[in-house]
Amino acid sequence: MAFDAQQLRAAEPRLRQMAMAHPDRPDLFVNWLAVLEALGSPEVLRNFRSRFANGETAQAVYDAFLAFCGRHSISDTGTRVMQAMLVRTPGIKSALSAIASLAGEDWQEDPAAAERAIKTLERARTLAPTDTTLANRLGTLLLTSGRPERAVAAMQAAFEADPSAARLASTLANAYAECELFSLAADVLIAHKTTQPLSRAAAHRLFMYLTTSGRLQEARAVLDQPVATDNGTTSLPEFAAYLSEWQSIAAYSIFEDRIDPGNARHRLMAGTLLSYGKPYRHNIALADGISTFDVGGIMENSPVEDPSFNIYLGDLIFGRLGDIDGQTAVDIGGADGYFAIRAAQAGAAVTYMEPDPLFGIRARAFAEMAGVGDRVRIVRQYLRLQHRKLLESTDICLSLGLVYHFNNVIQNLKYLMPGPRIHVIEVDGKSDLQWSDADAIAHQDGEPISLPWLKDHLRKLGFEIEEISEWAEFAARYPKSRGRELWIVRPL
């Protein structure tokens, strides 16, 4: 039923009265806002202003408004209200940040929503080109939805206007890094360092970018400087714990141009250099009779204590997959790259995805040593919505030891599960843990996973699960790996 303006005008006082009388019924408030909006009434703007005038802080009003919008999925309405306010009072900080928070509430579910949110933020930025909150929000959204070039363009001016804005520095540096512009990423962090001490995480990134772009003197200087820790104090001894890991990257960066993959001694030297700091997860052959476990040891907290652990798992997987020559595969969370390399050795064109840069560098080195460097593409990223197209066009998806790293398992399974004909899922989880969907949403990296919930959820998503019992039996031999399972998952 369509209402005309007269009817809306007549209904408005009643709706307002109801909304005010029932503060526990936000749906009534939404209706009232929607009618005001349809009438083009400035009333709603006055309502917000009057809350400020009554002594509430801008933050309090907008926090309440945002919480309200978030609970009731009215980000479009909220955004339009804020935009109207912005047009009337350009630059009003609270409206800018409200738009920034509202835009993108639901984009993770839906690429079209991401595009809408980006347009909203871009429009808002024409009104406030140097507002750092907006710039950061827009940059983050562009970046996380797979548009790093646009993120760079959107954020440069804002960062130049305020190089002390920490979040801008790290988002812009990430955007540069995703465009493989590591030297520019380093420049941004250095510019930021002149106004603020770097956090440990930012120093780590700066070091990475400098070594990756061959600026090794500067990289060494980063290793020498005191760095602020997360709790704000400066502590070199604590920081030093990180250095050995970084030095292995530096060593490799210095060395990598000189590796001849055909030369066993070179391979061994490269493997040794790479083993400093973060020991190997996978037992990978480097030279005759010598493997990564011989030169680098293994992670103390890893289930991989048996040298045949990854080899047996690989045999089980590739034995089941049969002939994959000419197919495409992705290995999500590939760590050292053992399974990606095995897939490439079996003839597949592989995309290896892994956010940890050290693992990425190692995987590249090992792929080259194994002679399949041209068939393993390294993507240094977390799995995200932007990878949907890649997954949809891939034959096989390996996600081994991955799902329990997800924050919000339901969200990440949405990214993971579309597309491939075959998913190979290896999980560490508990059979006696009962979960609701809310538990899966609340899950944080490292917490236990409920295997019954996961199986049930995959079936609900339309997959059938073939459980490979040999793996559960093998893994049960070791206390650290008890509870691991291997599944071949196919669409019904």
Ligand SMILES: C[S@@+](CC[C@H](N)C(=O)[O-])C[C@H]1O[C@@H](n2cnc3c(N)ncnc32)[C@H](O)[C@@H]1O
């Ligand atoms: C336990 S390791 C497993 C490595 C390897 N697949 C295996 O089975 O031995 C998990 C890896 O996943 C990576 N990871 C965690 N969350 C991720 C995500 N959301 N997207 C991609 N990789 C992720 C981590 O950096 C880590 O290297």
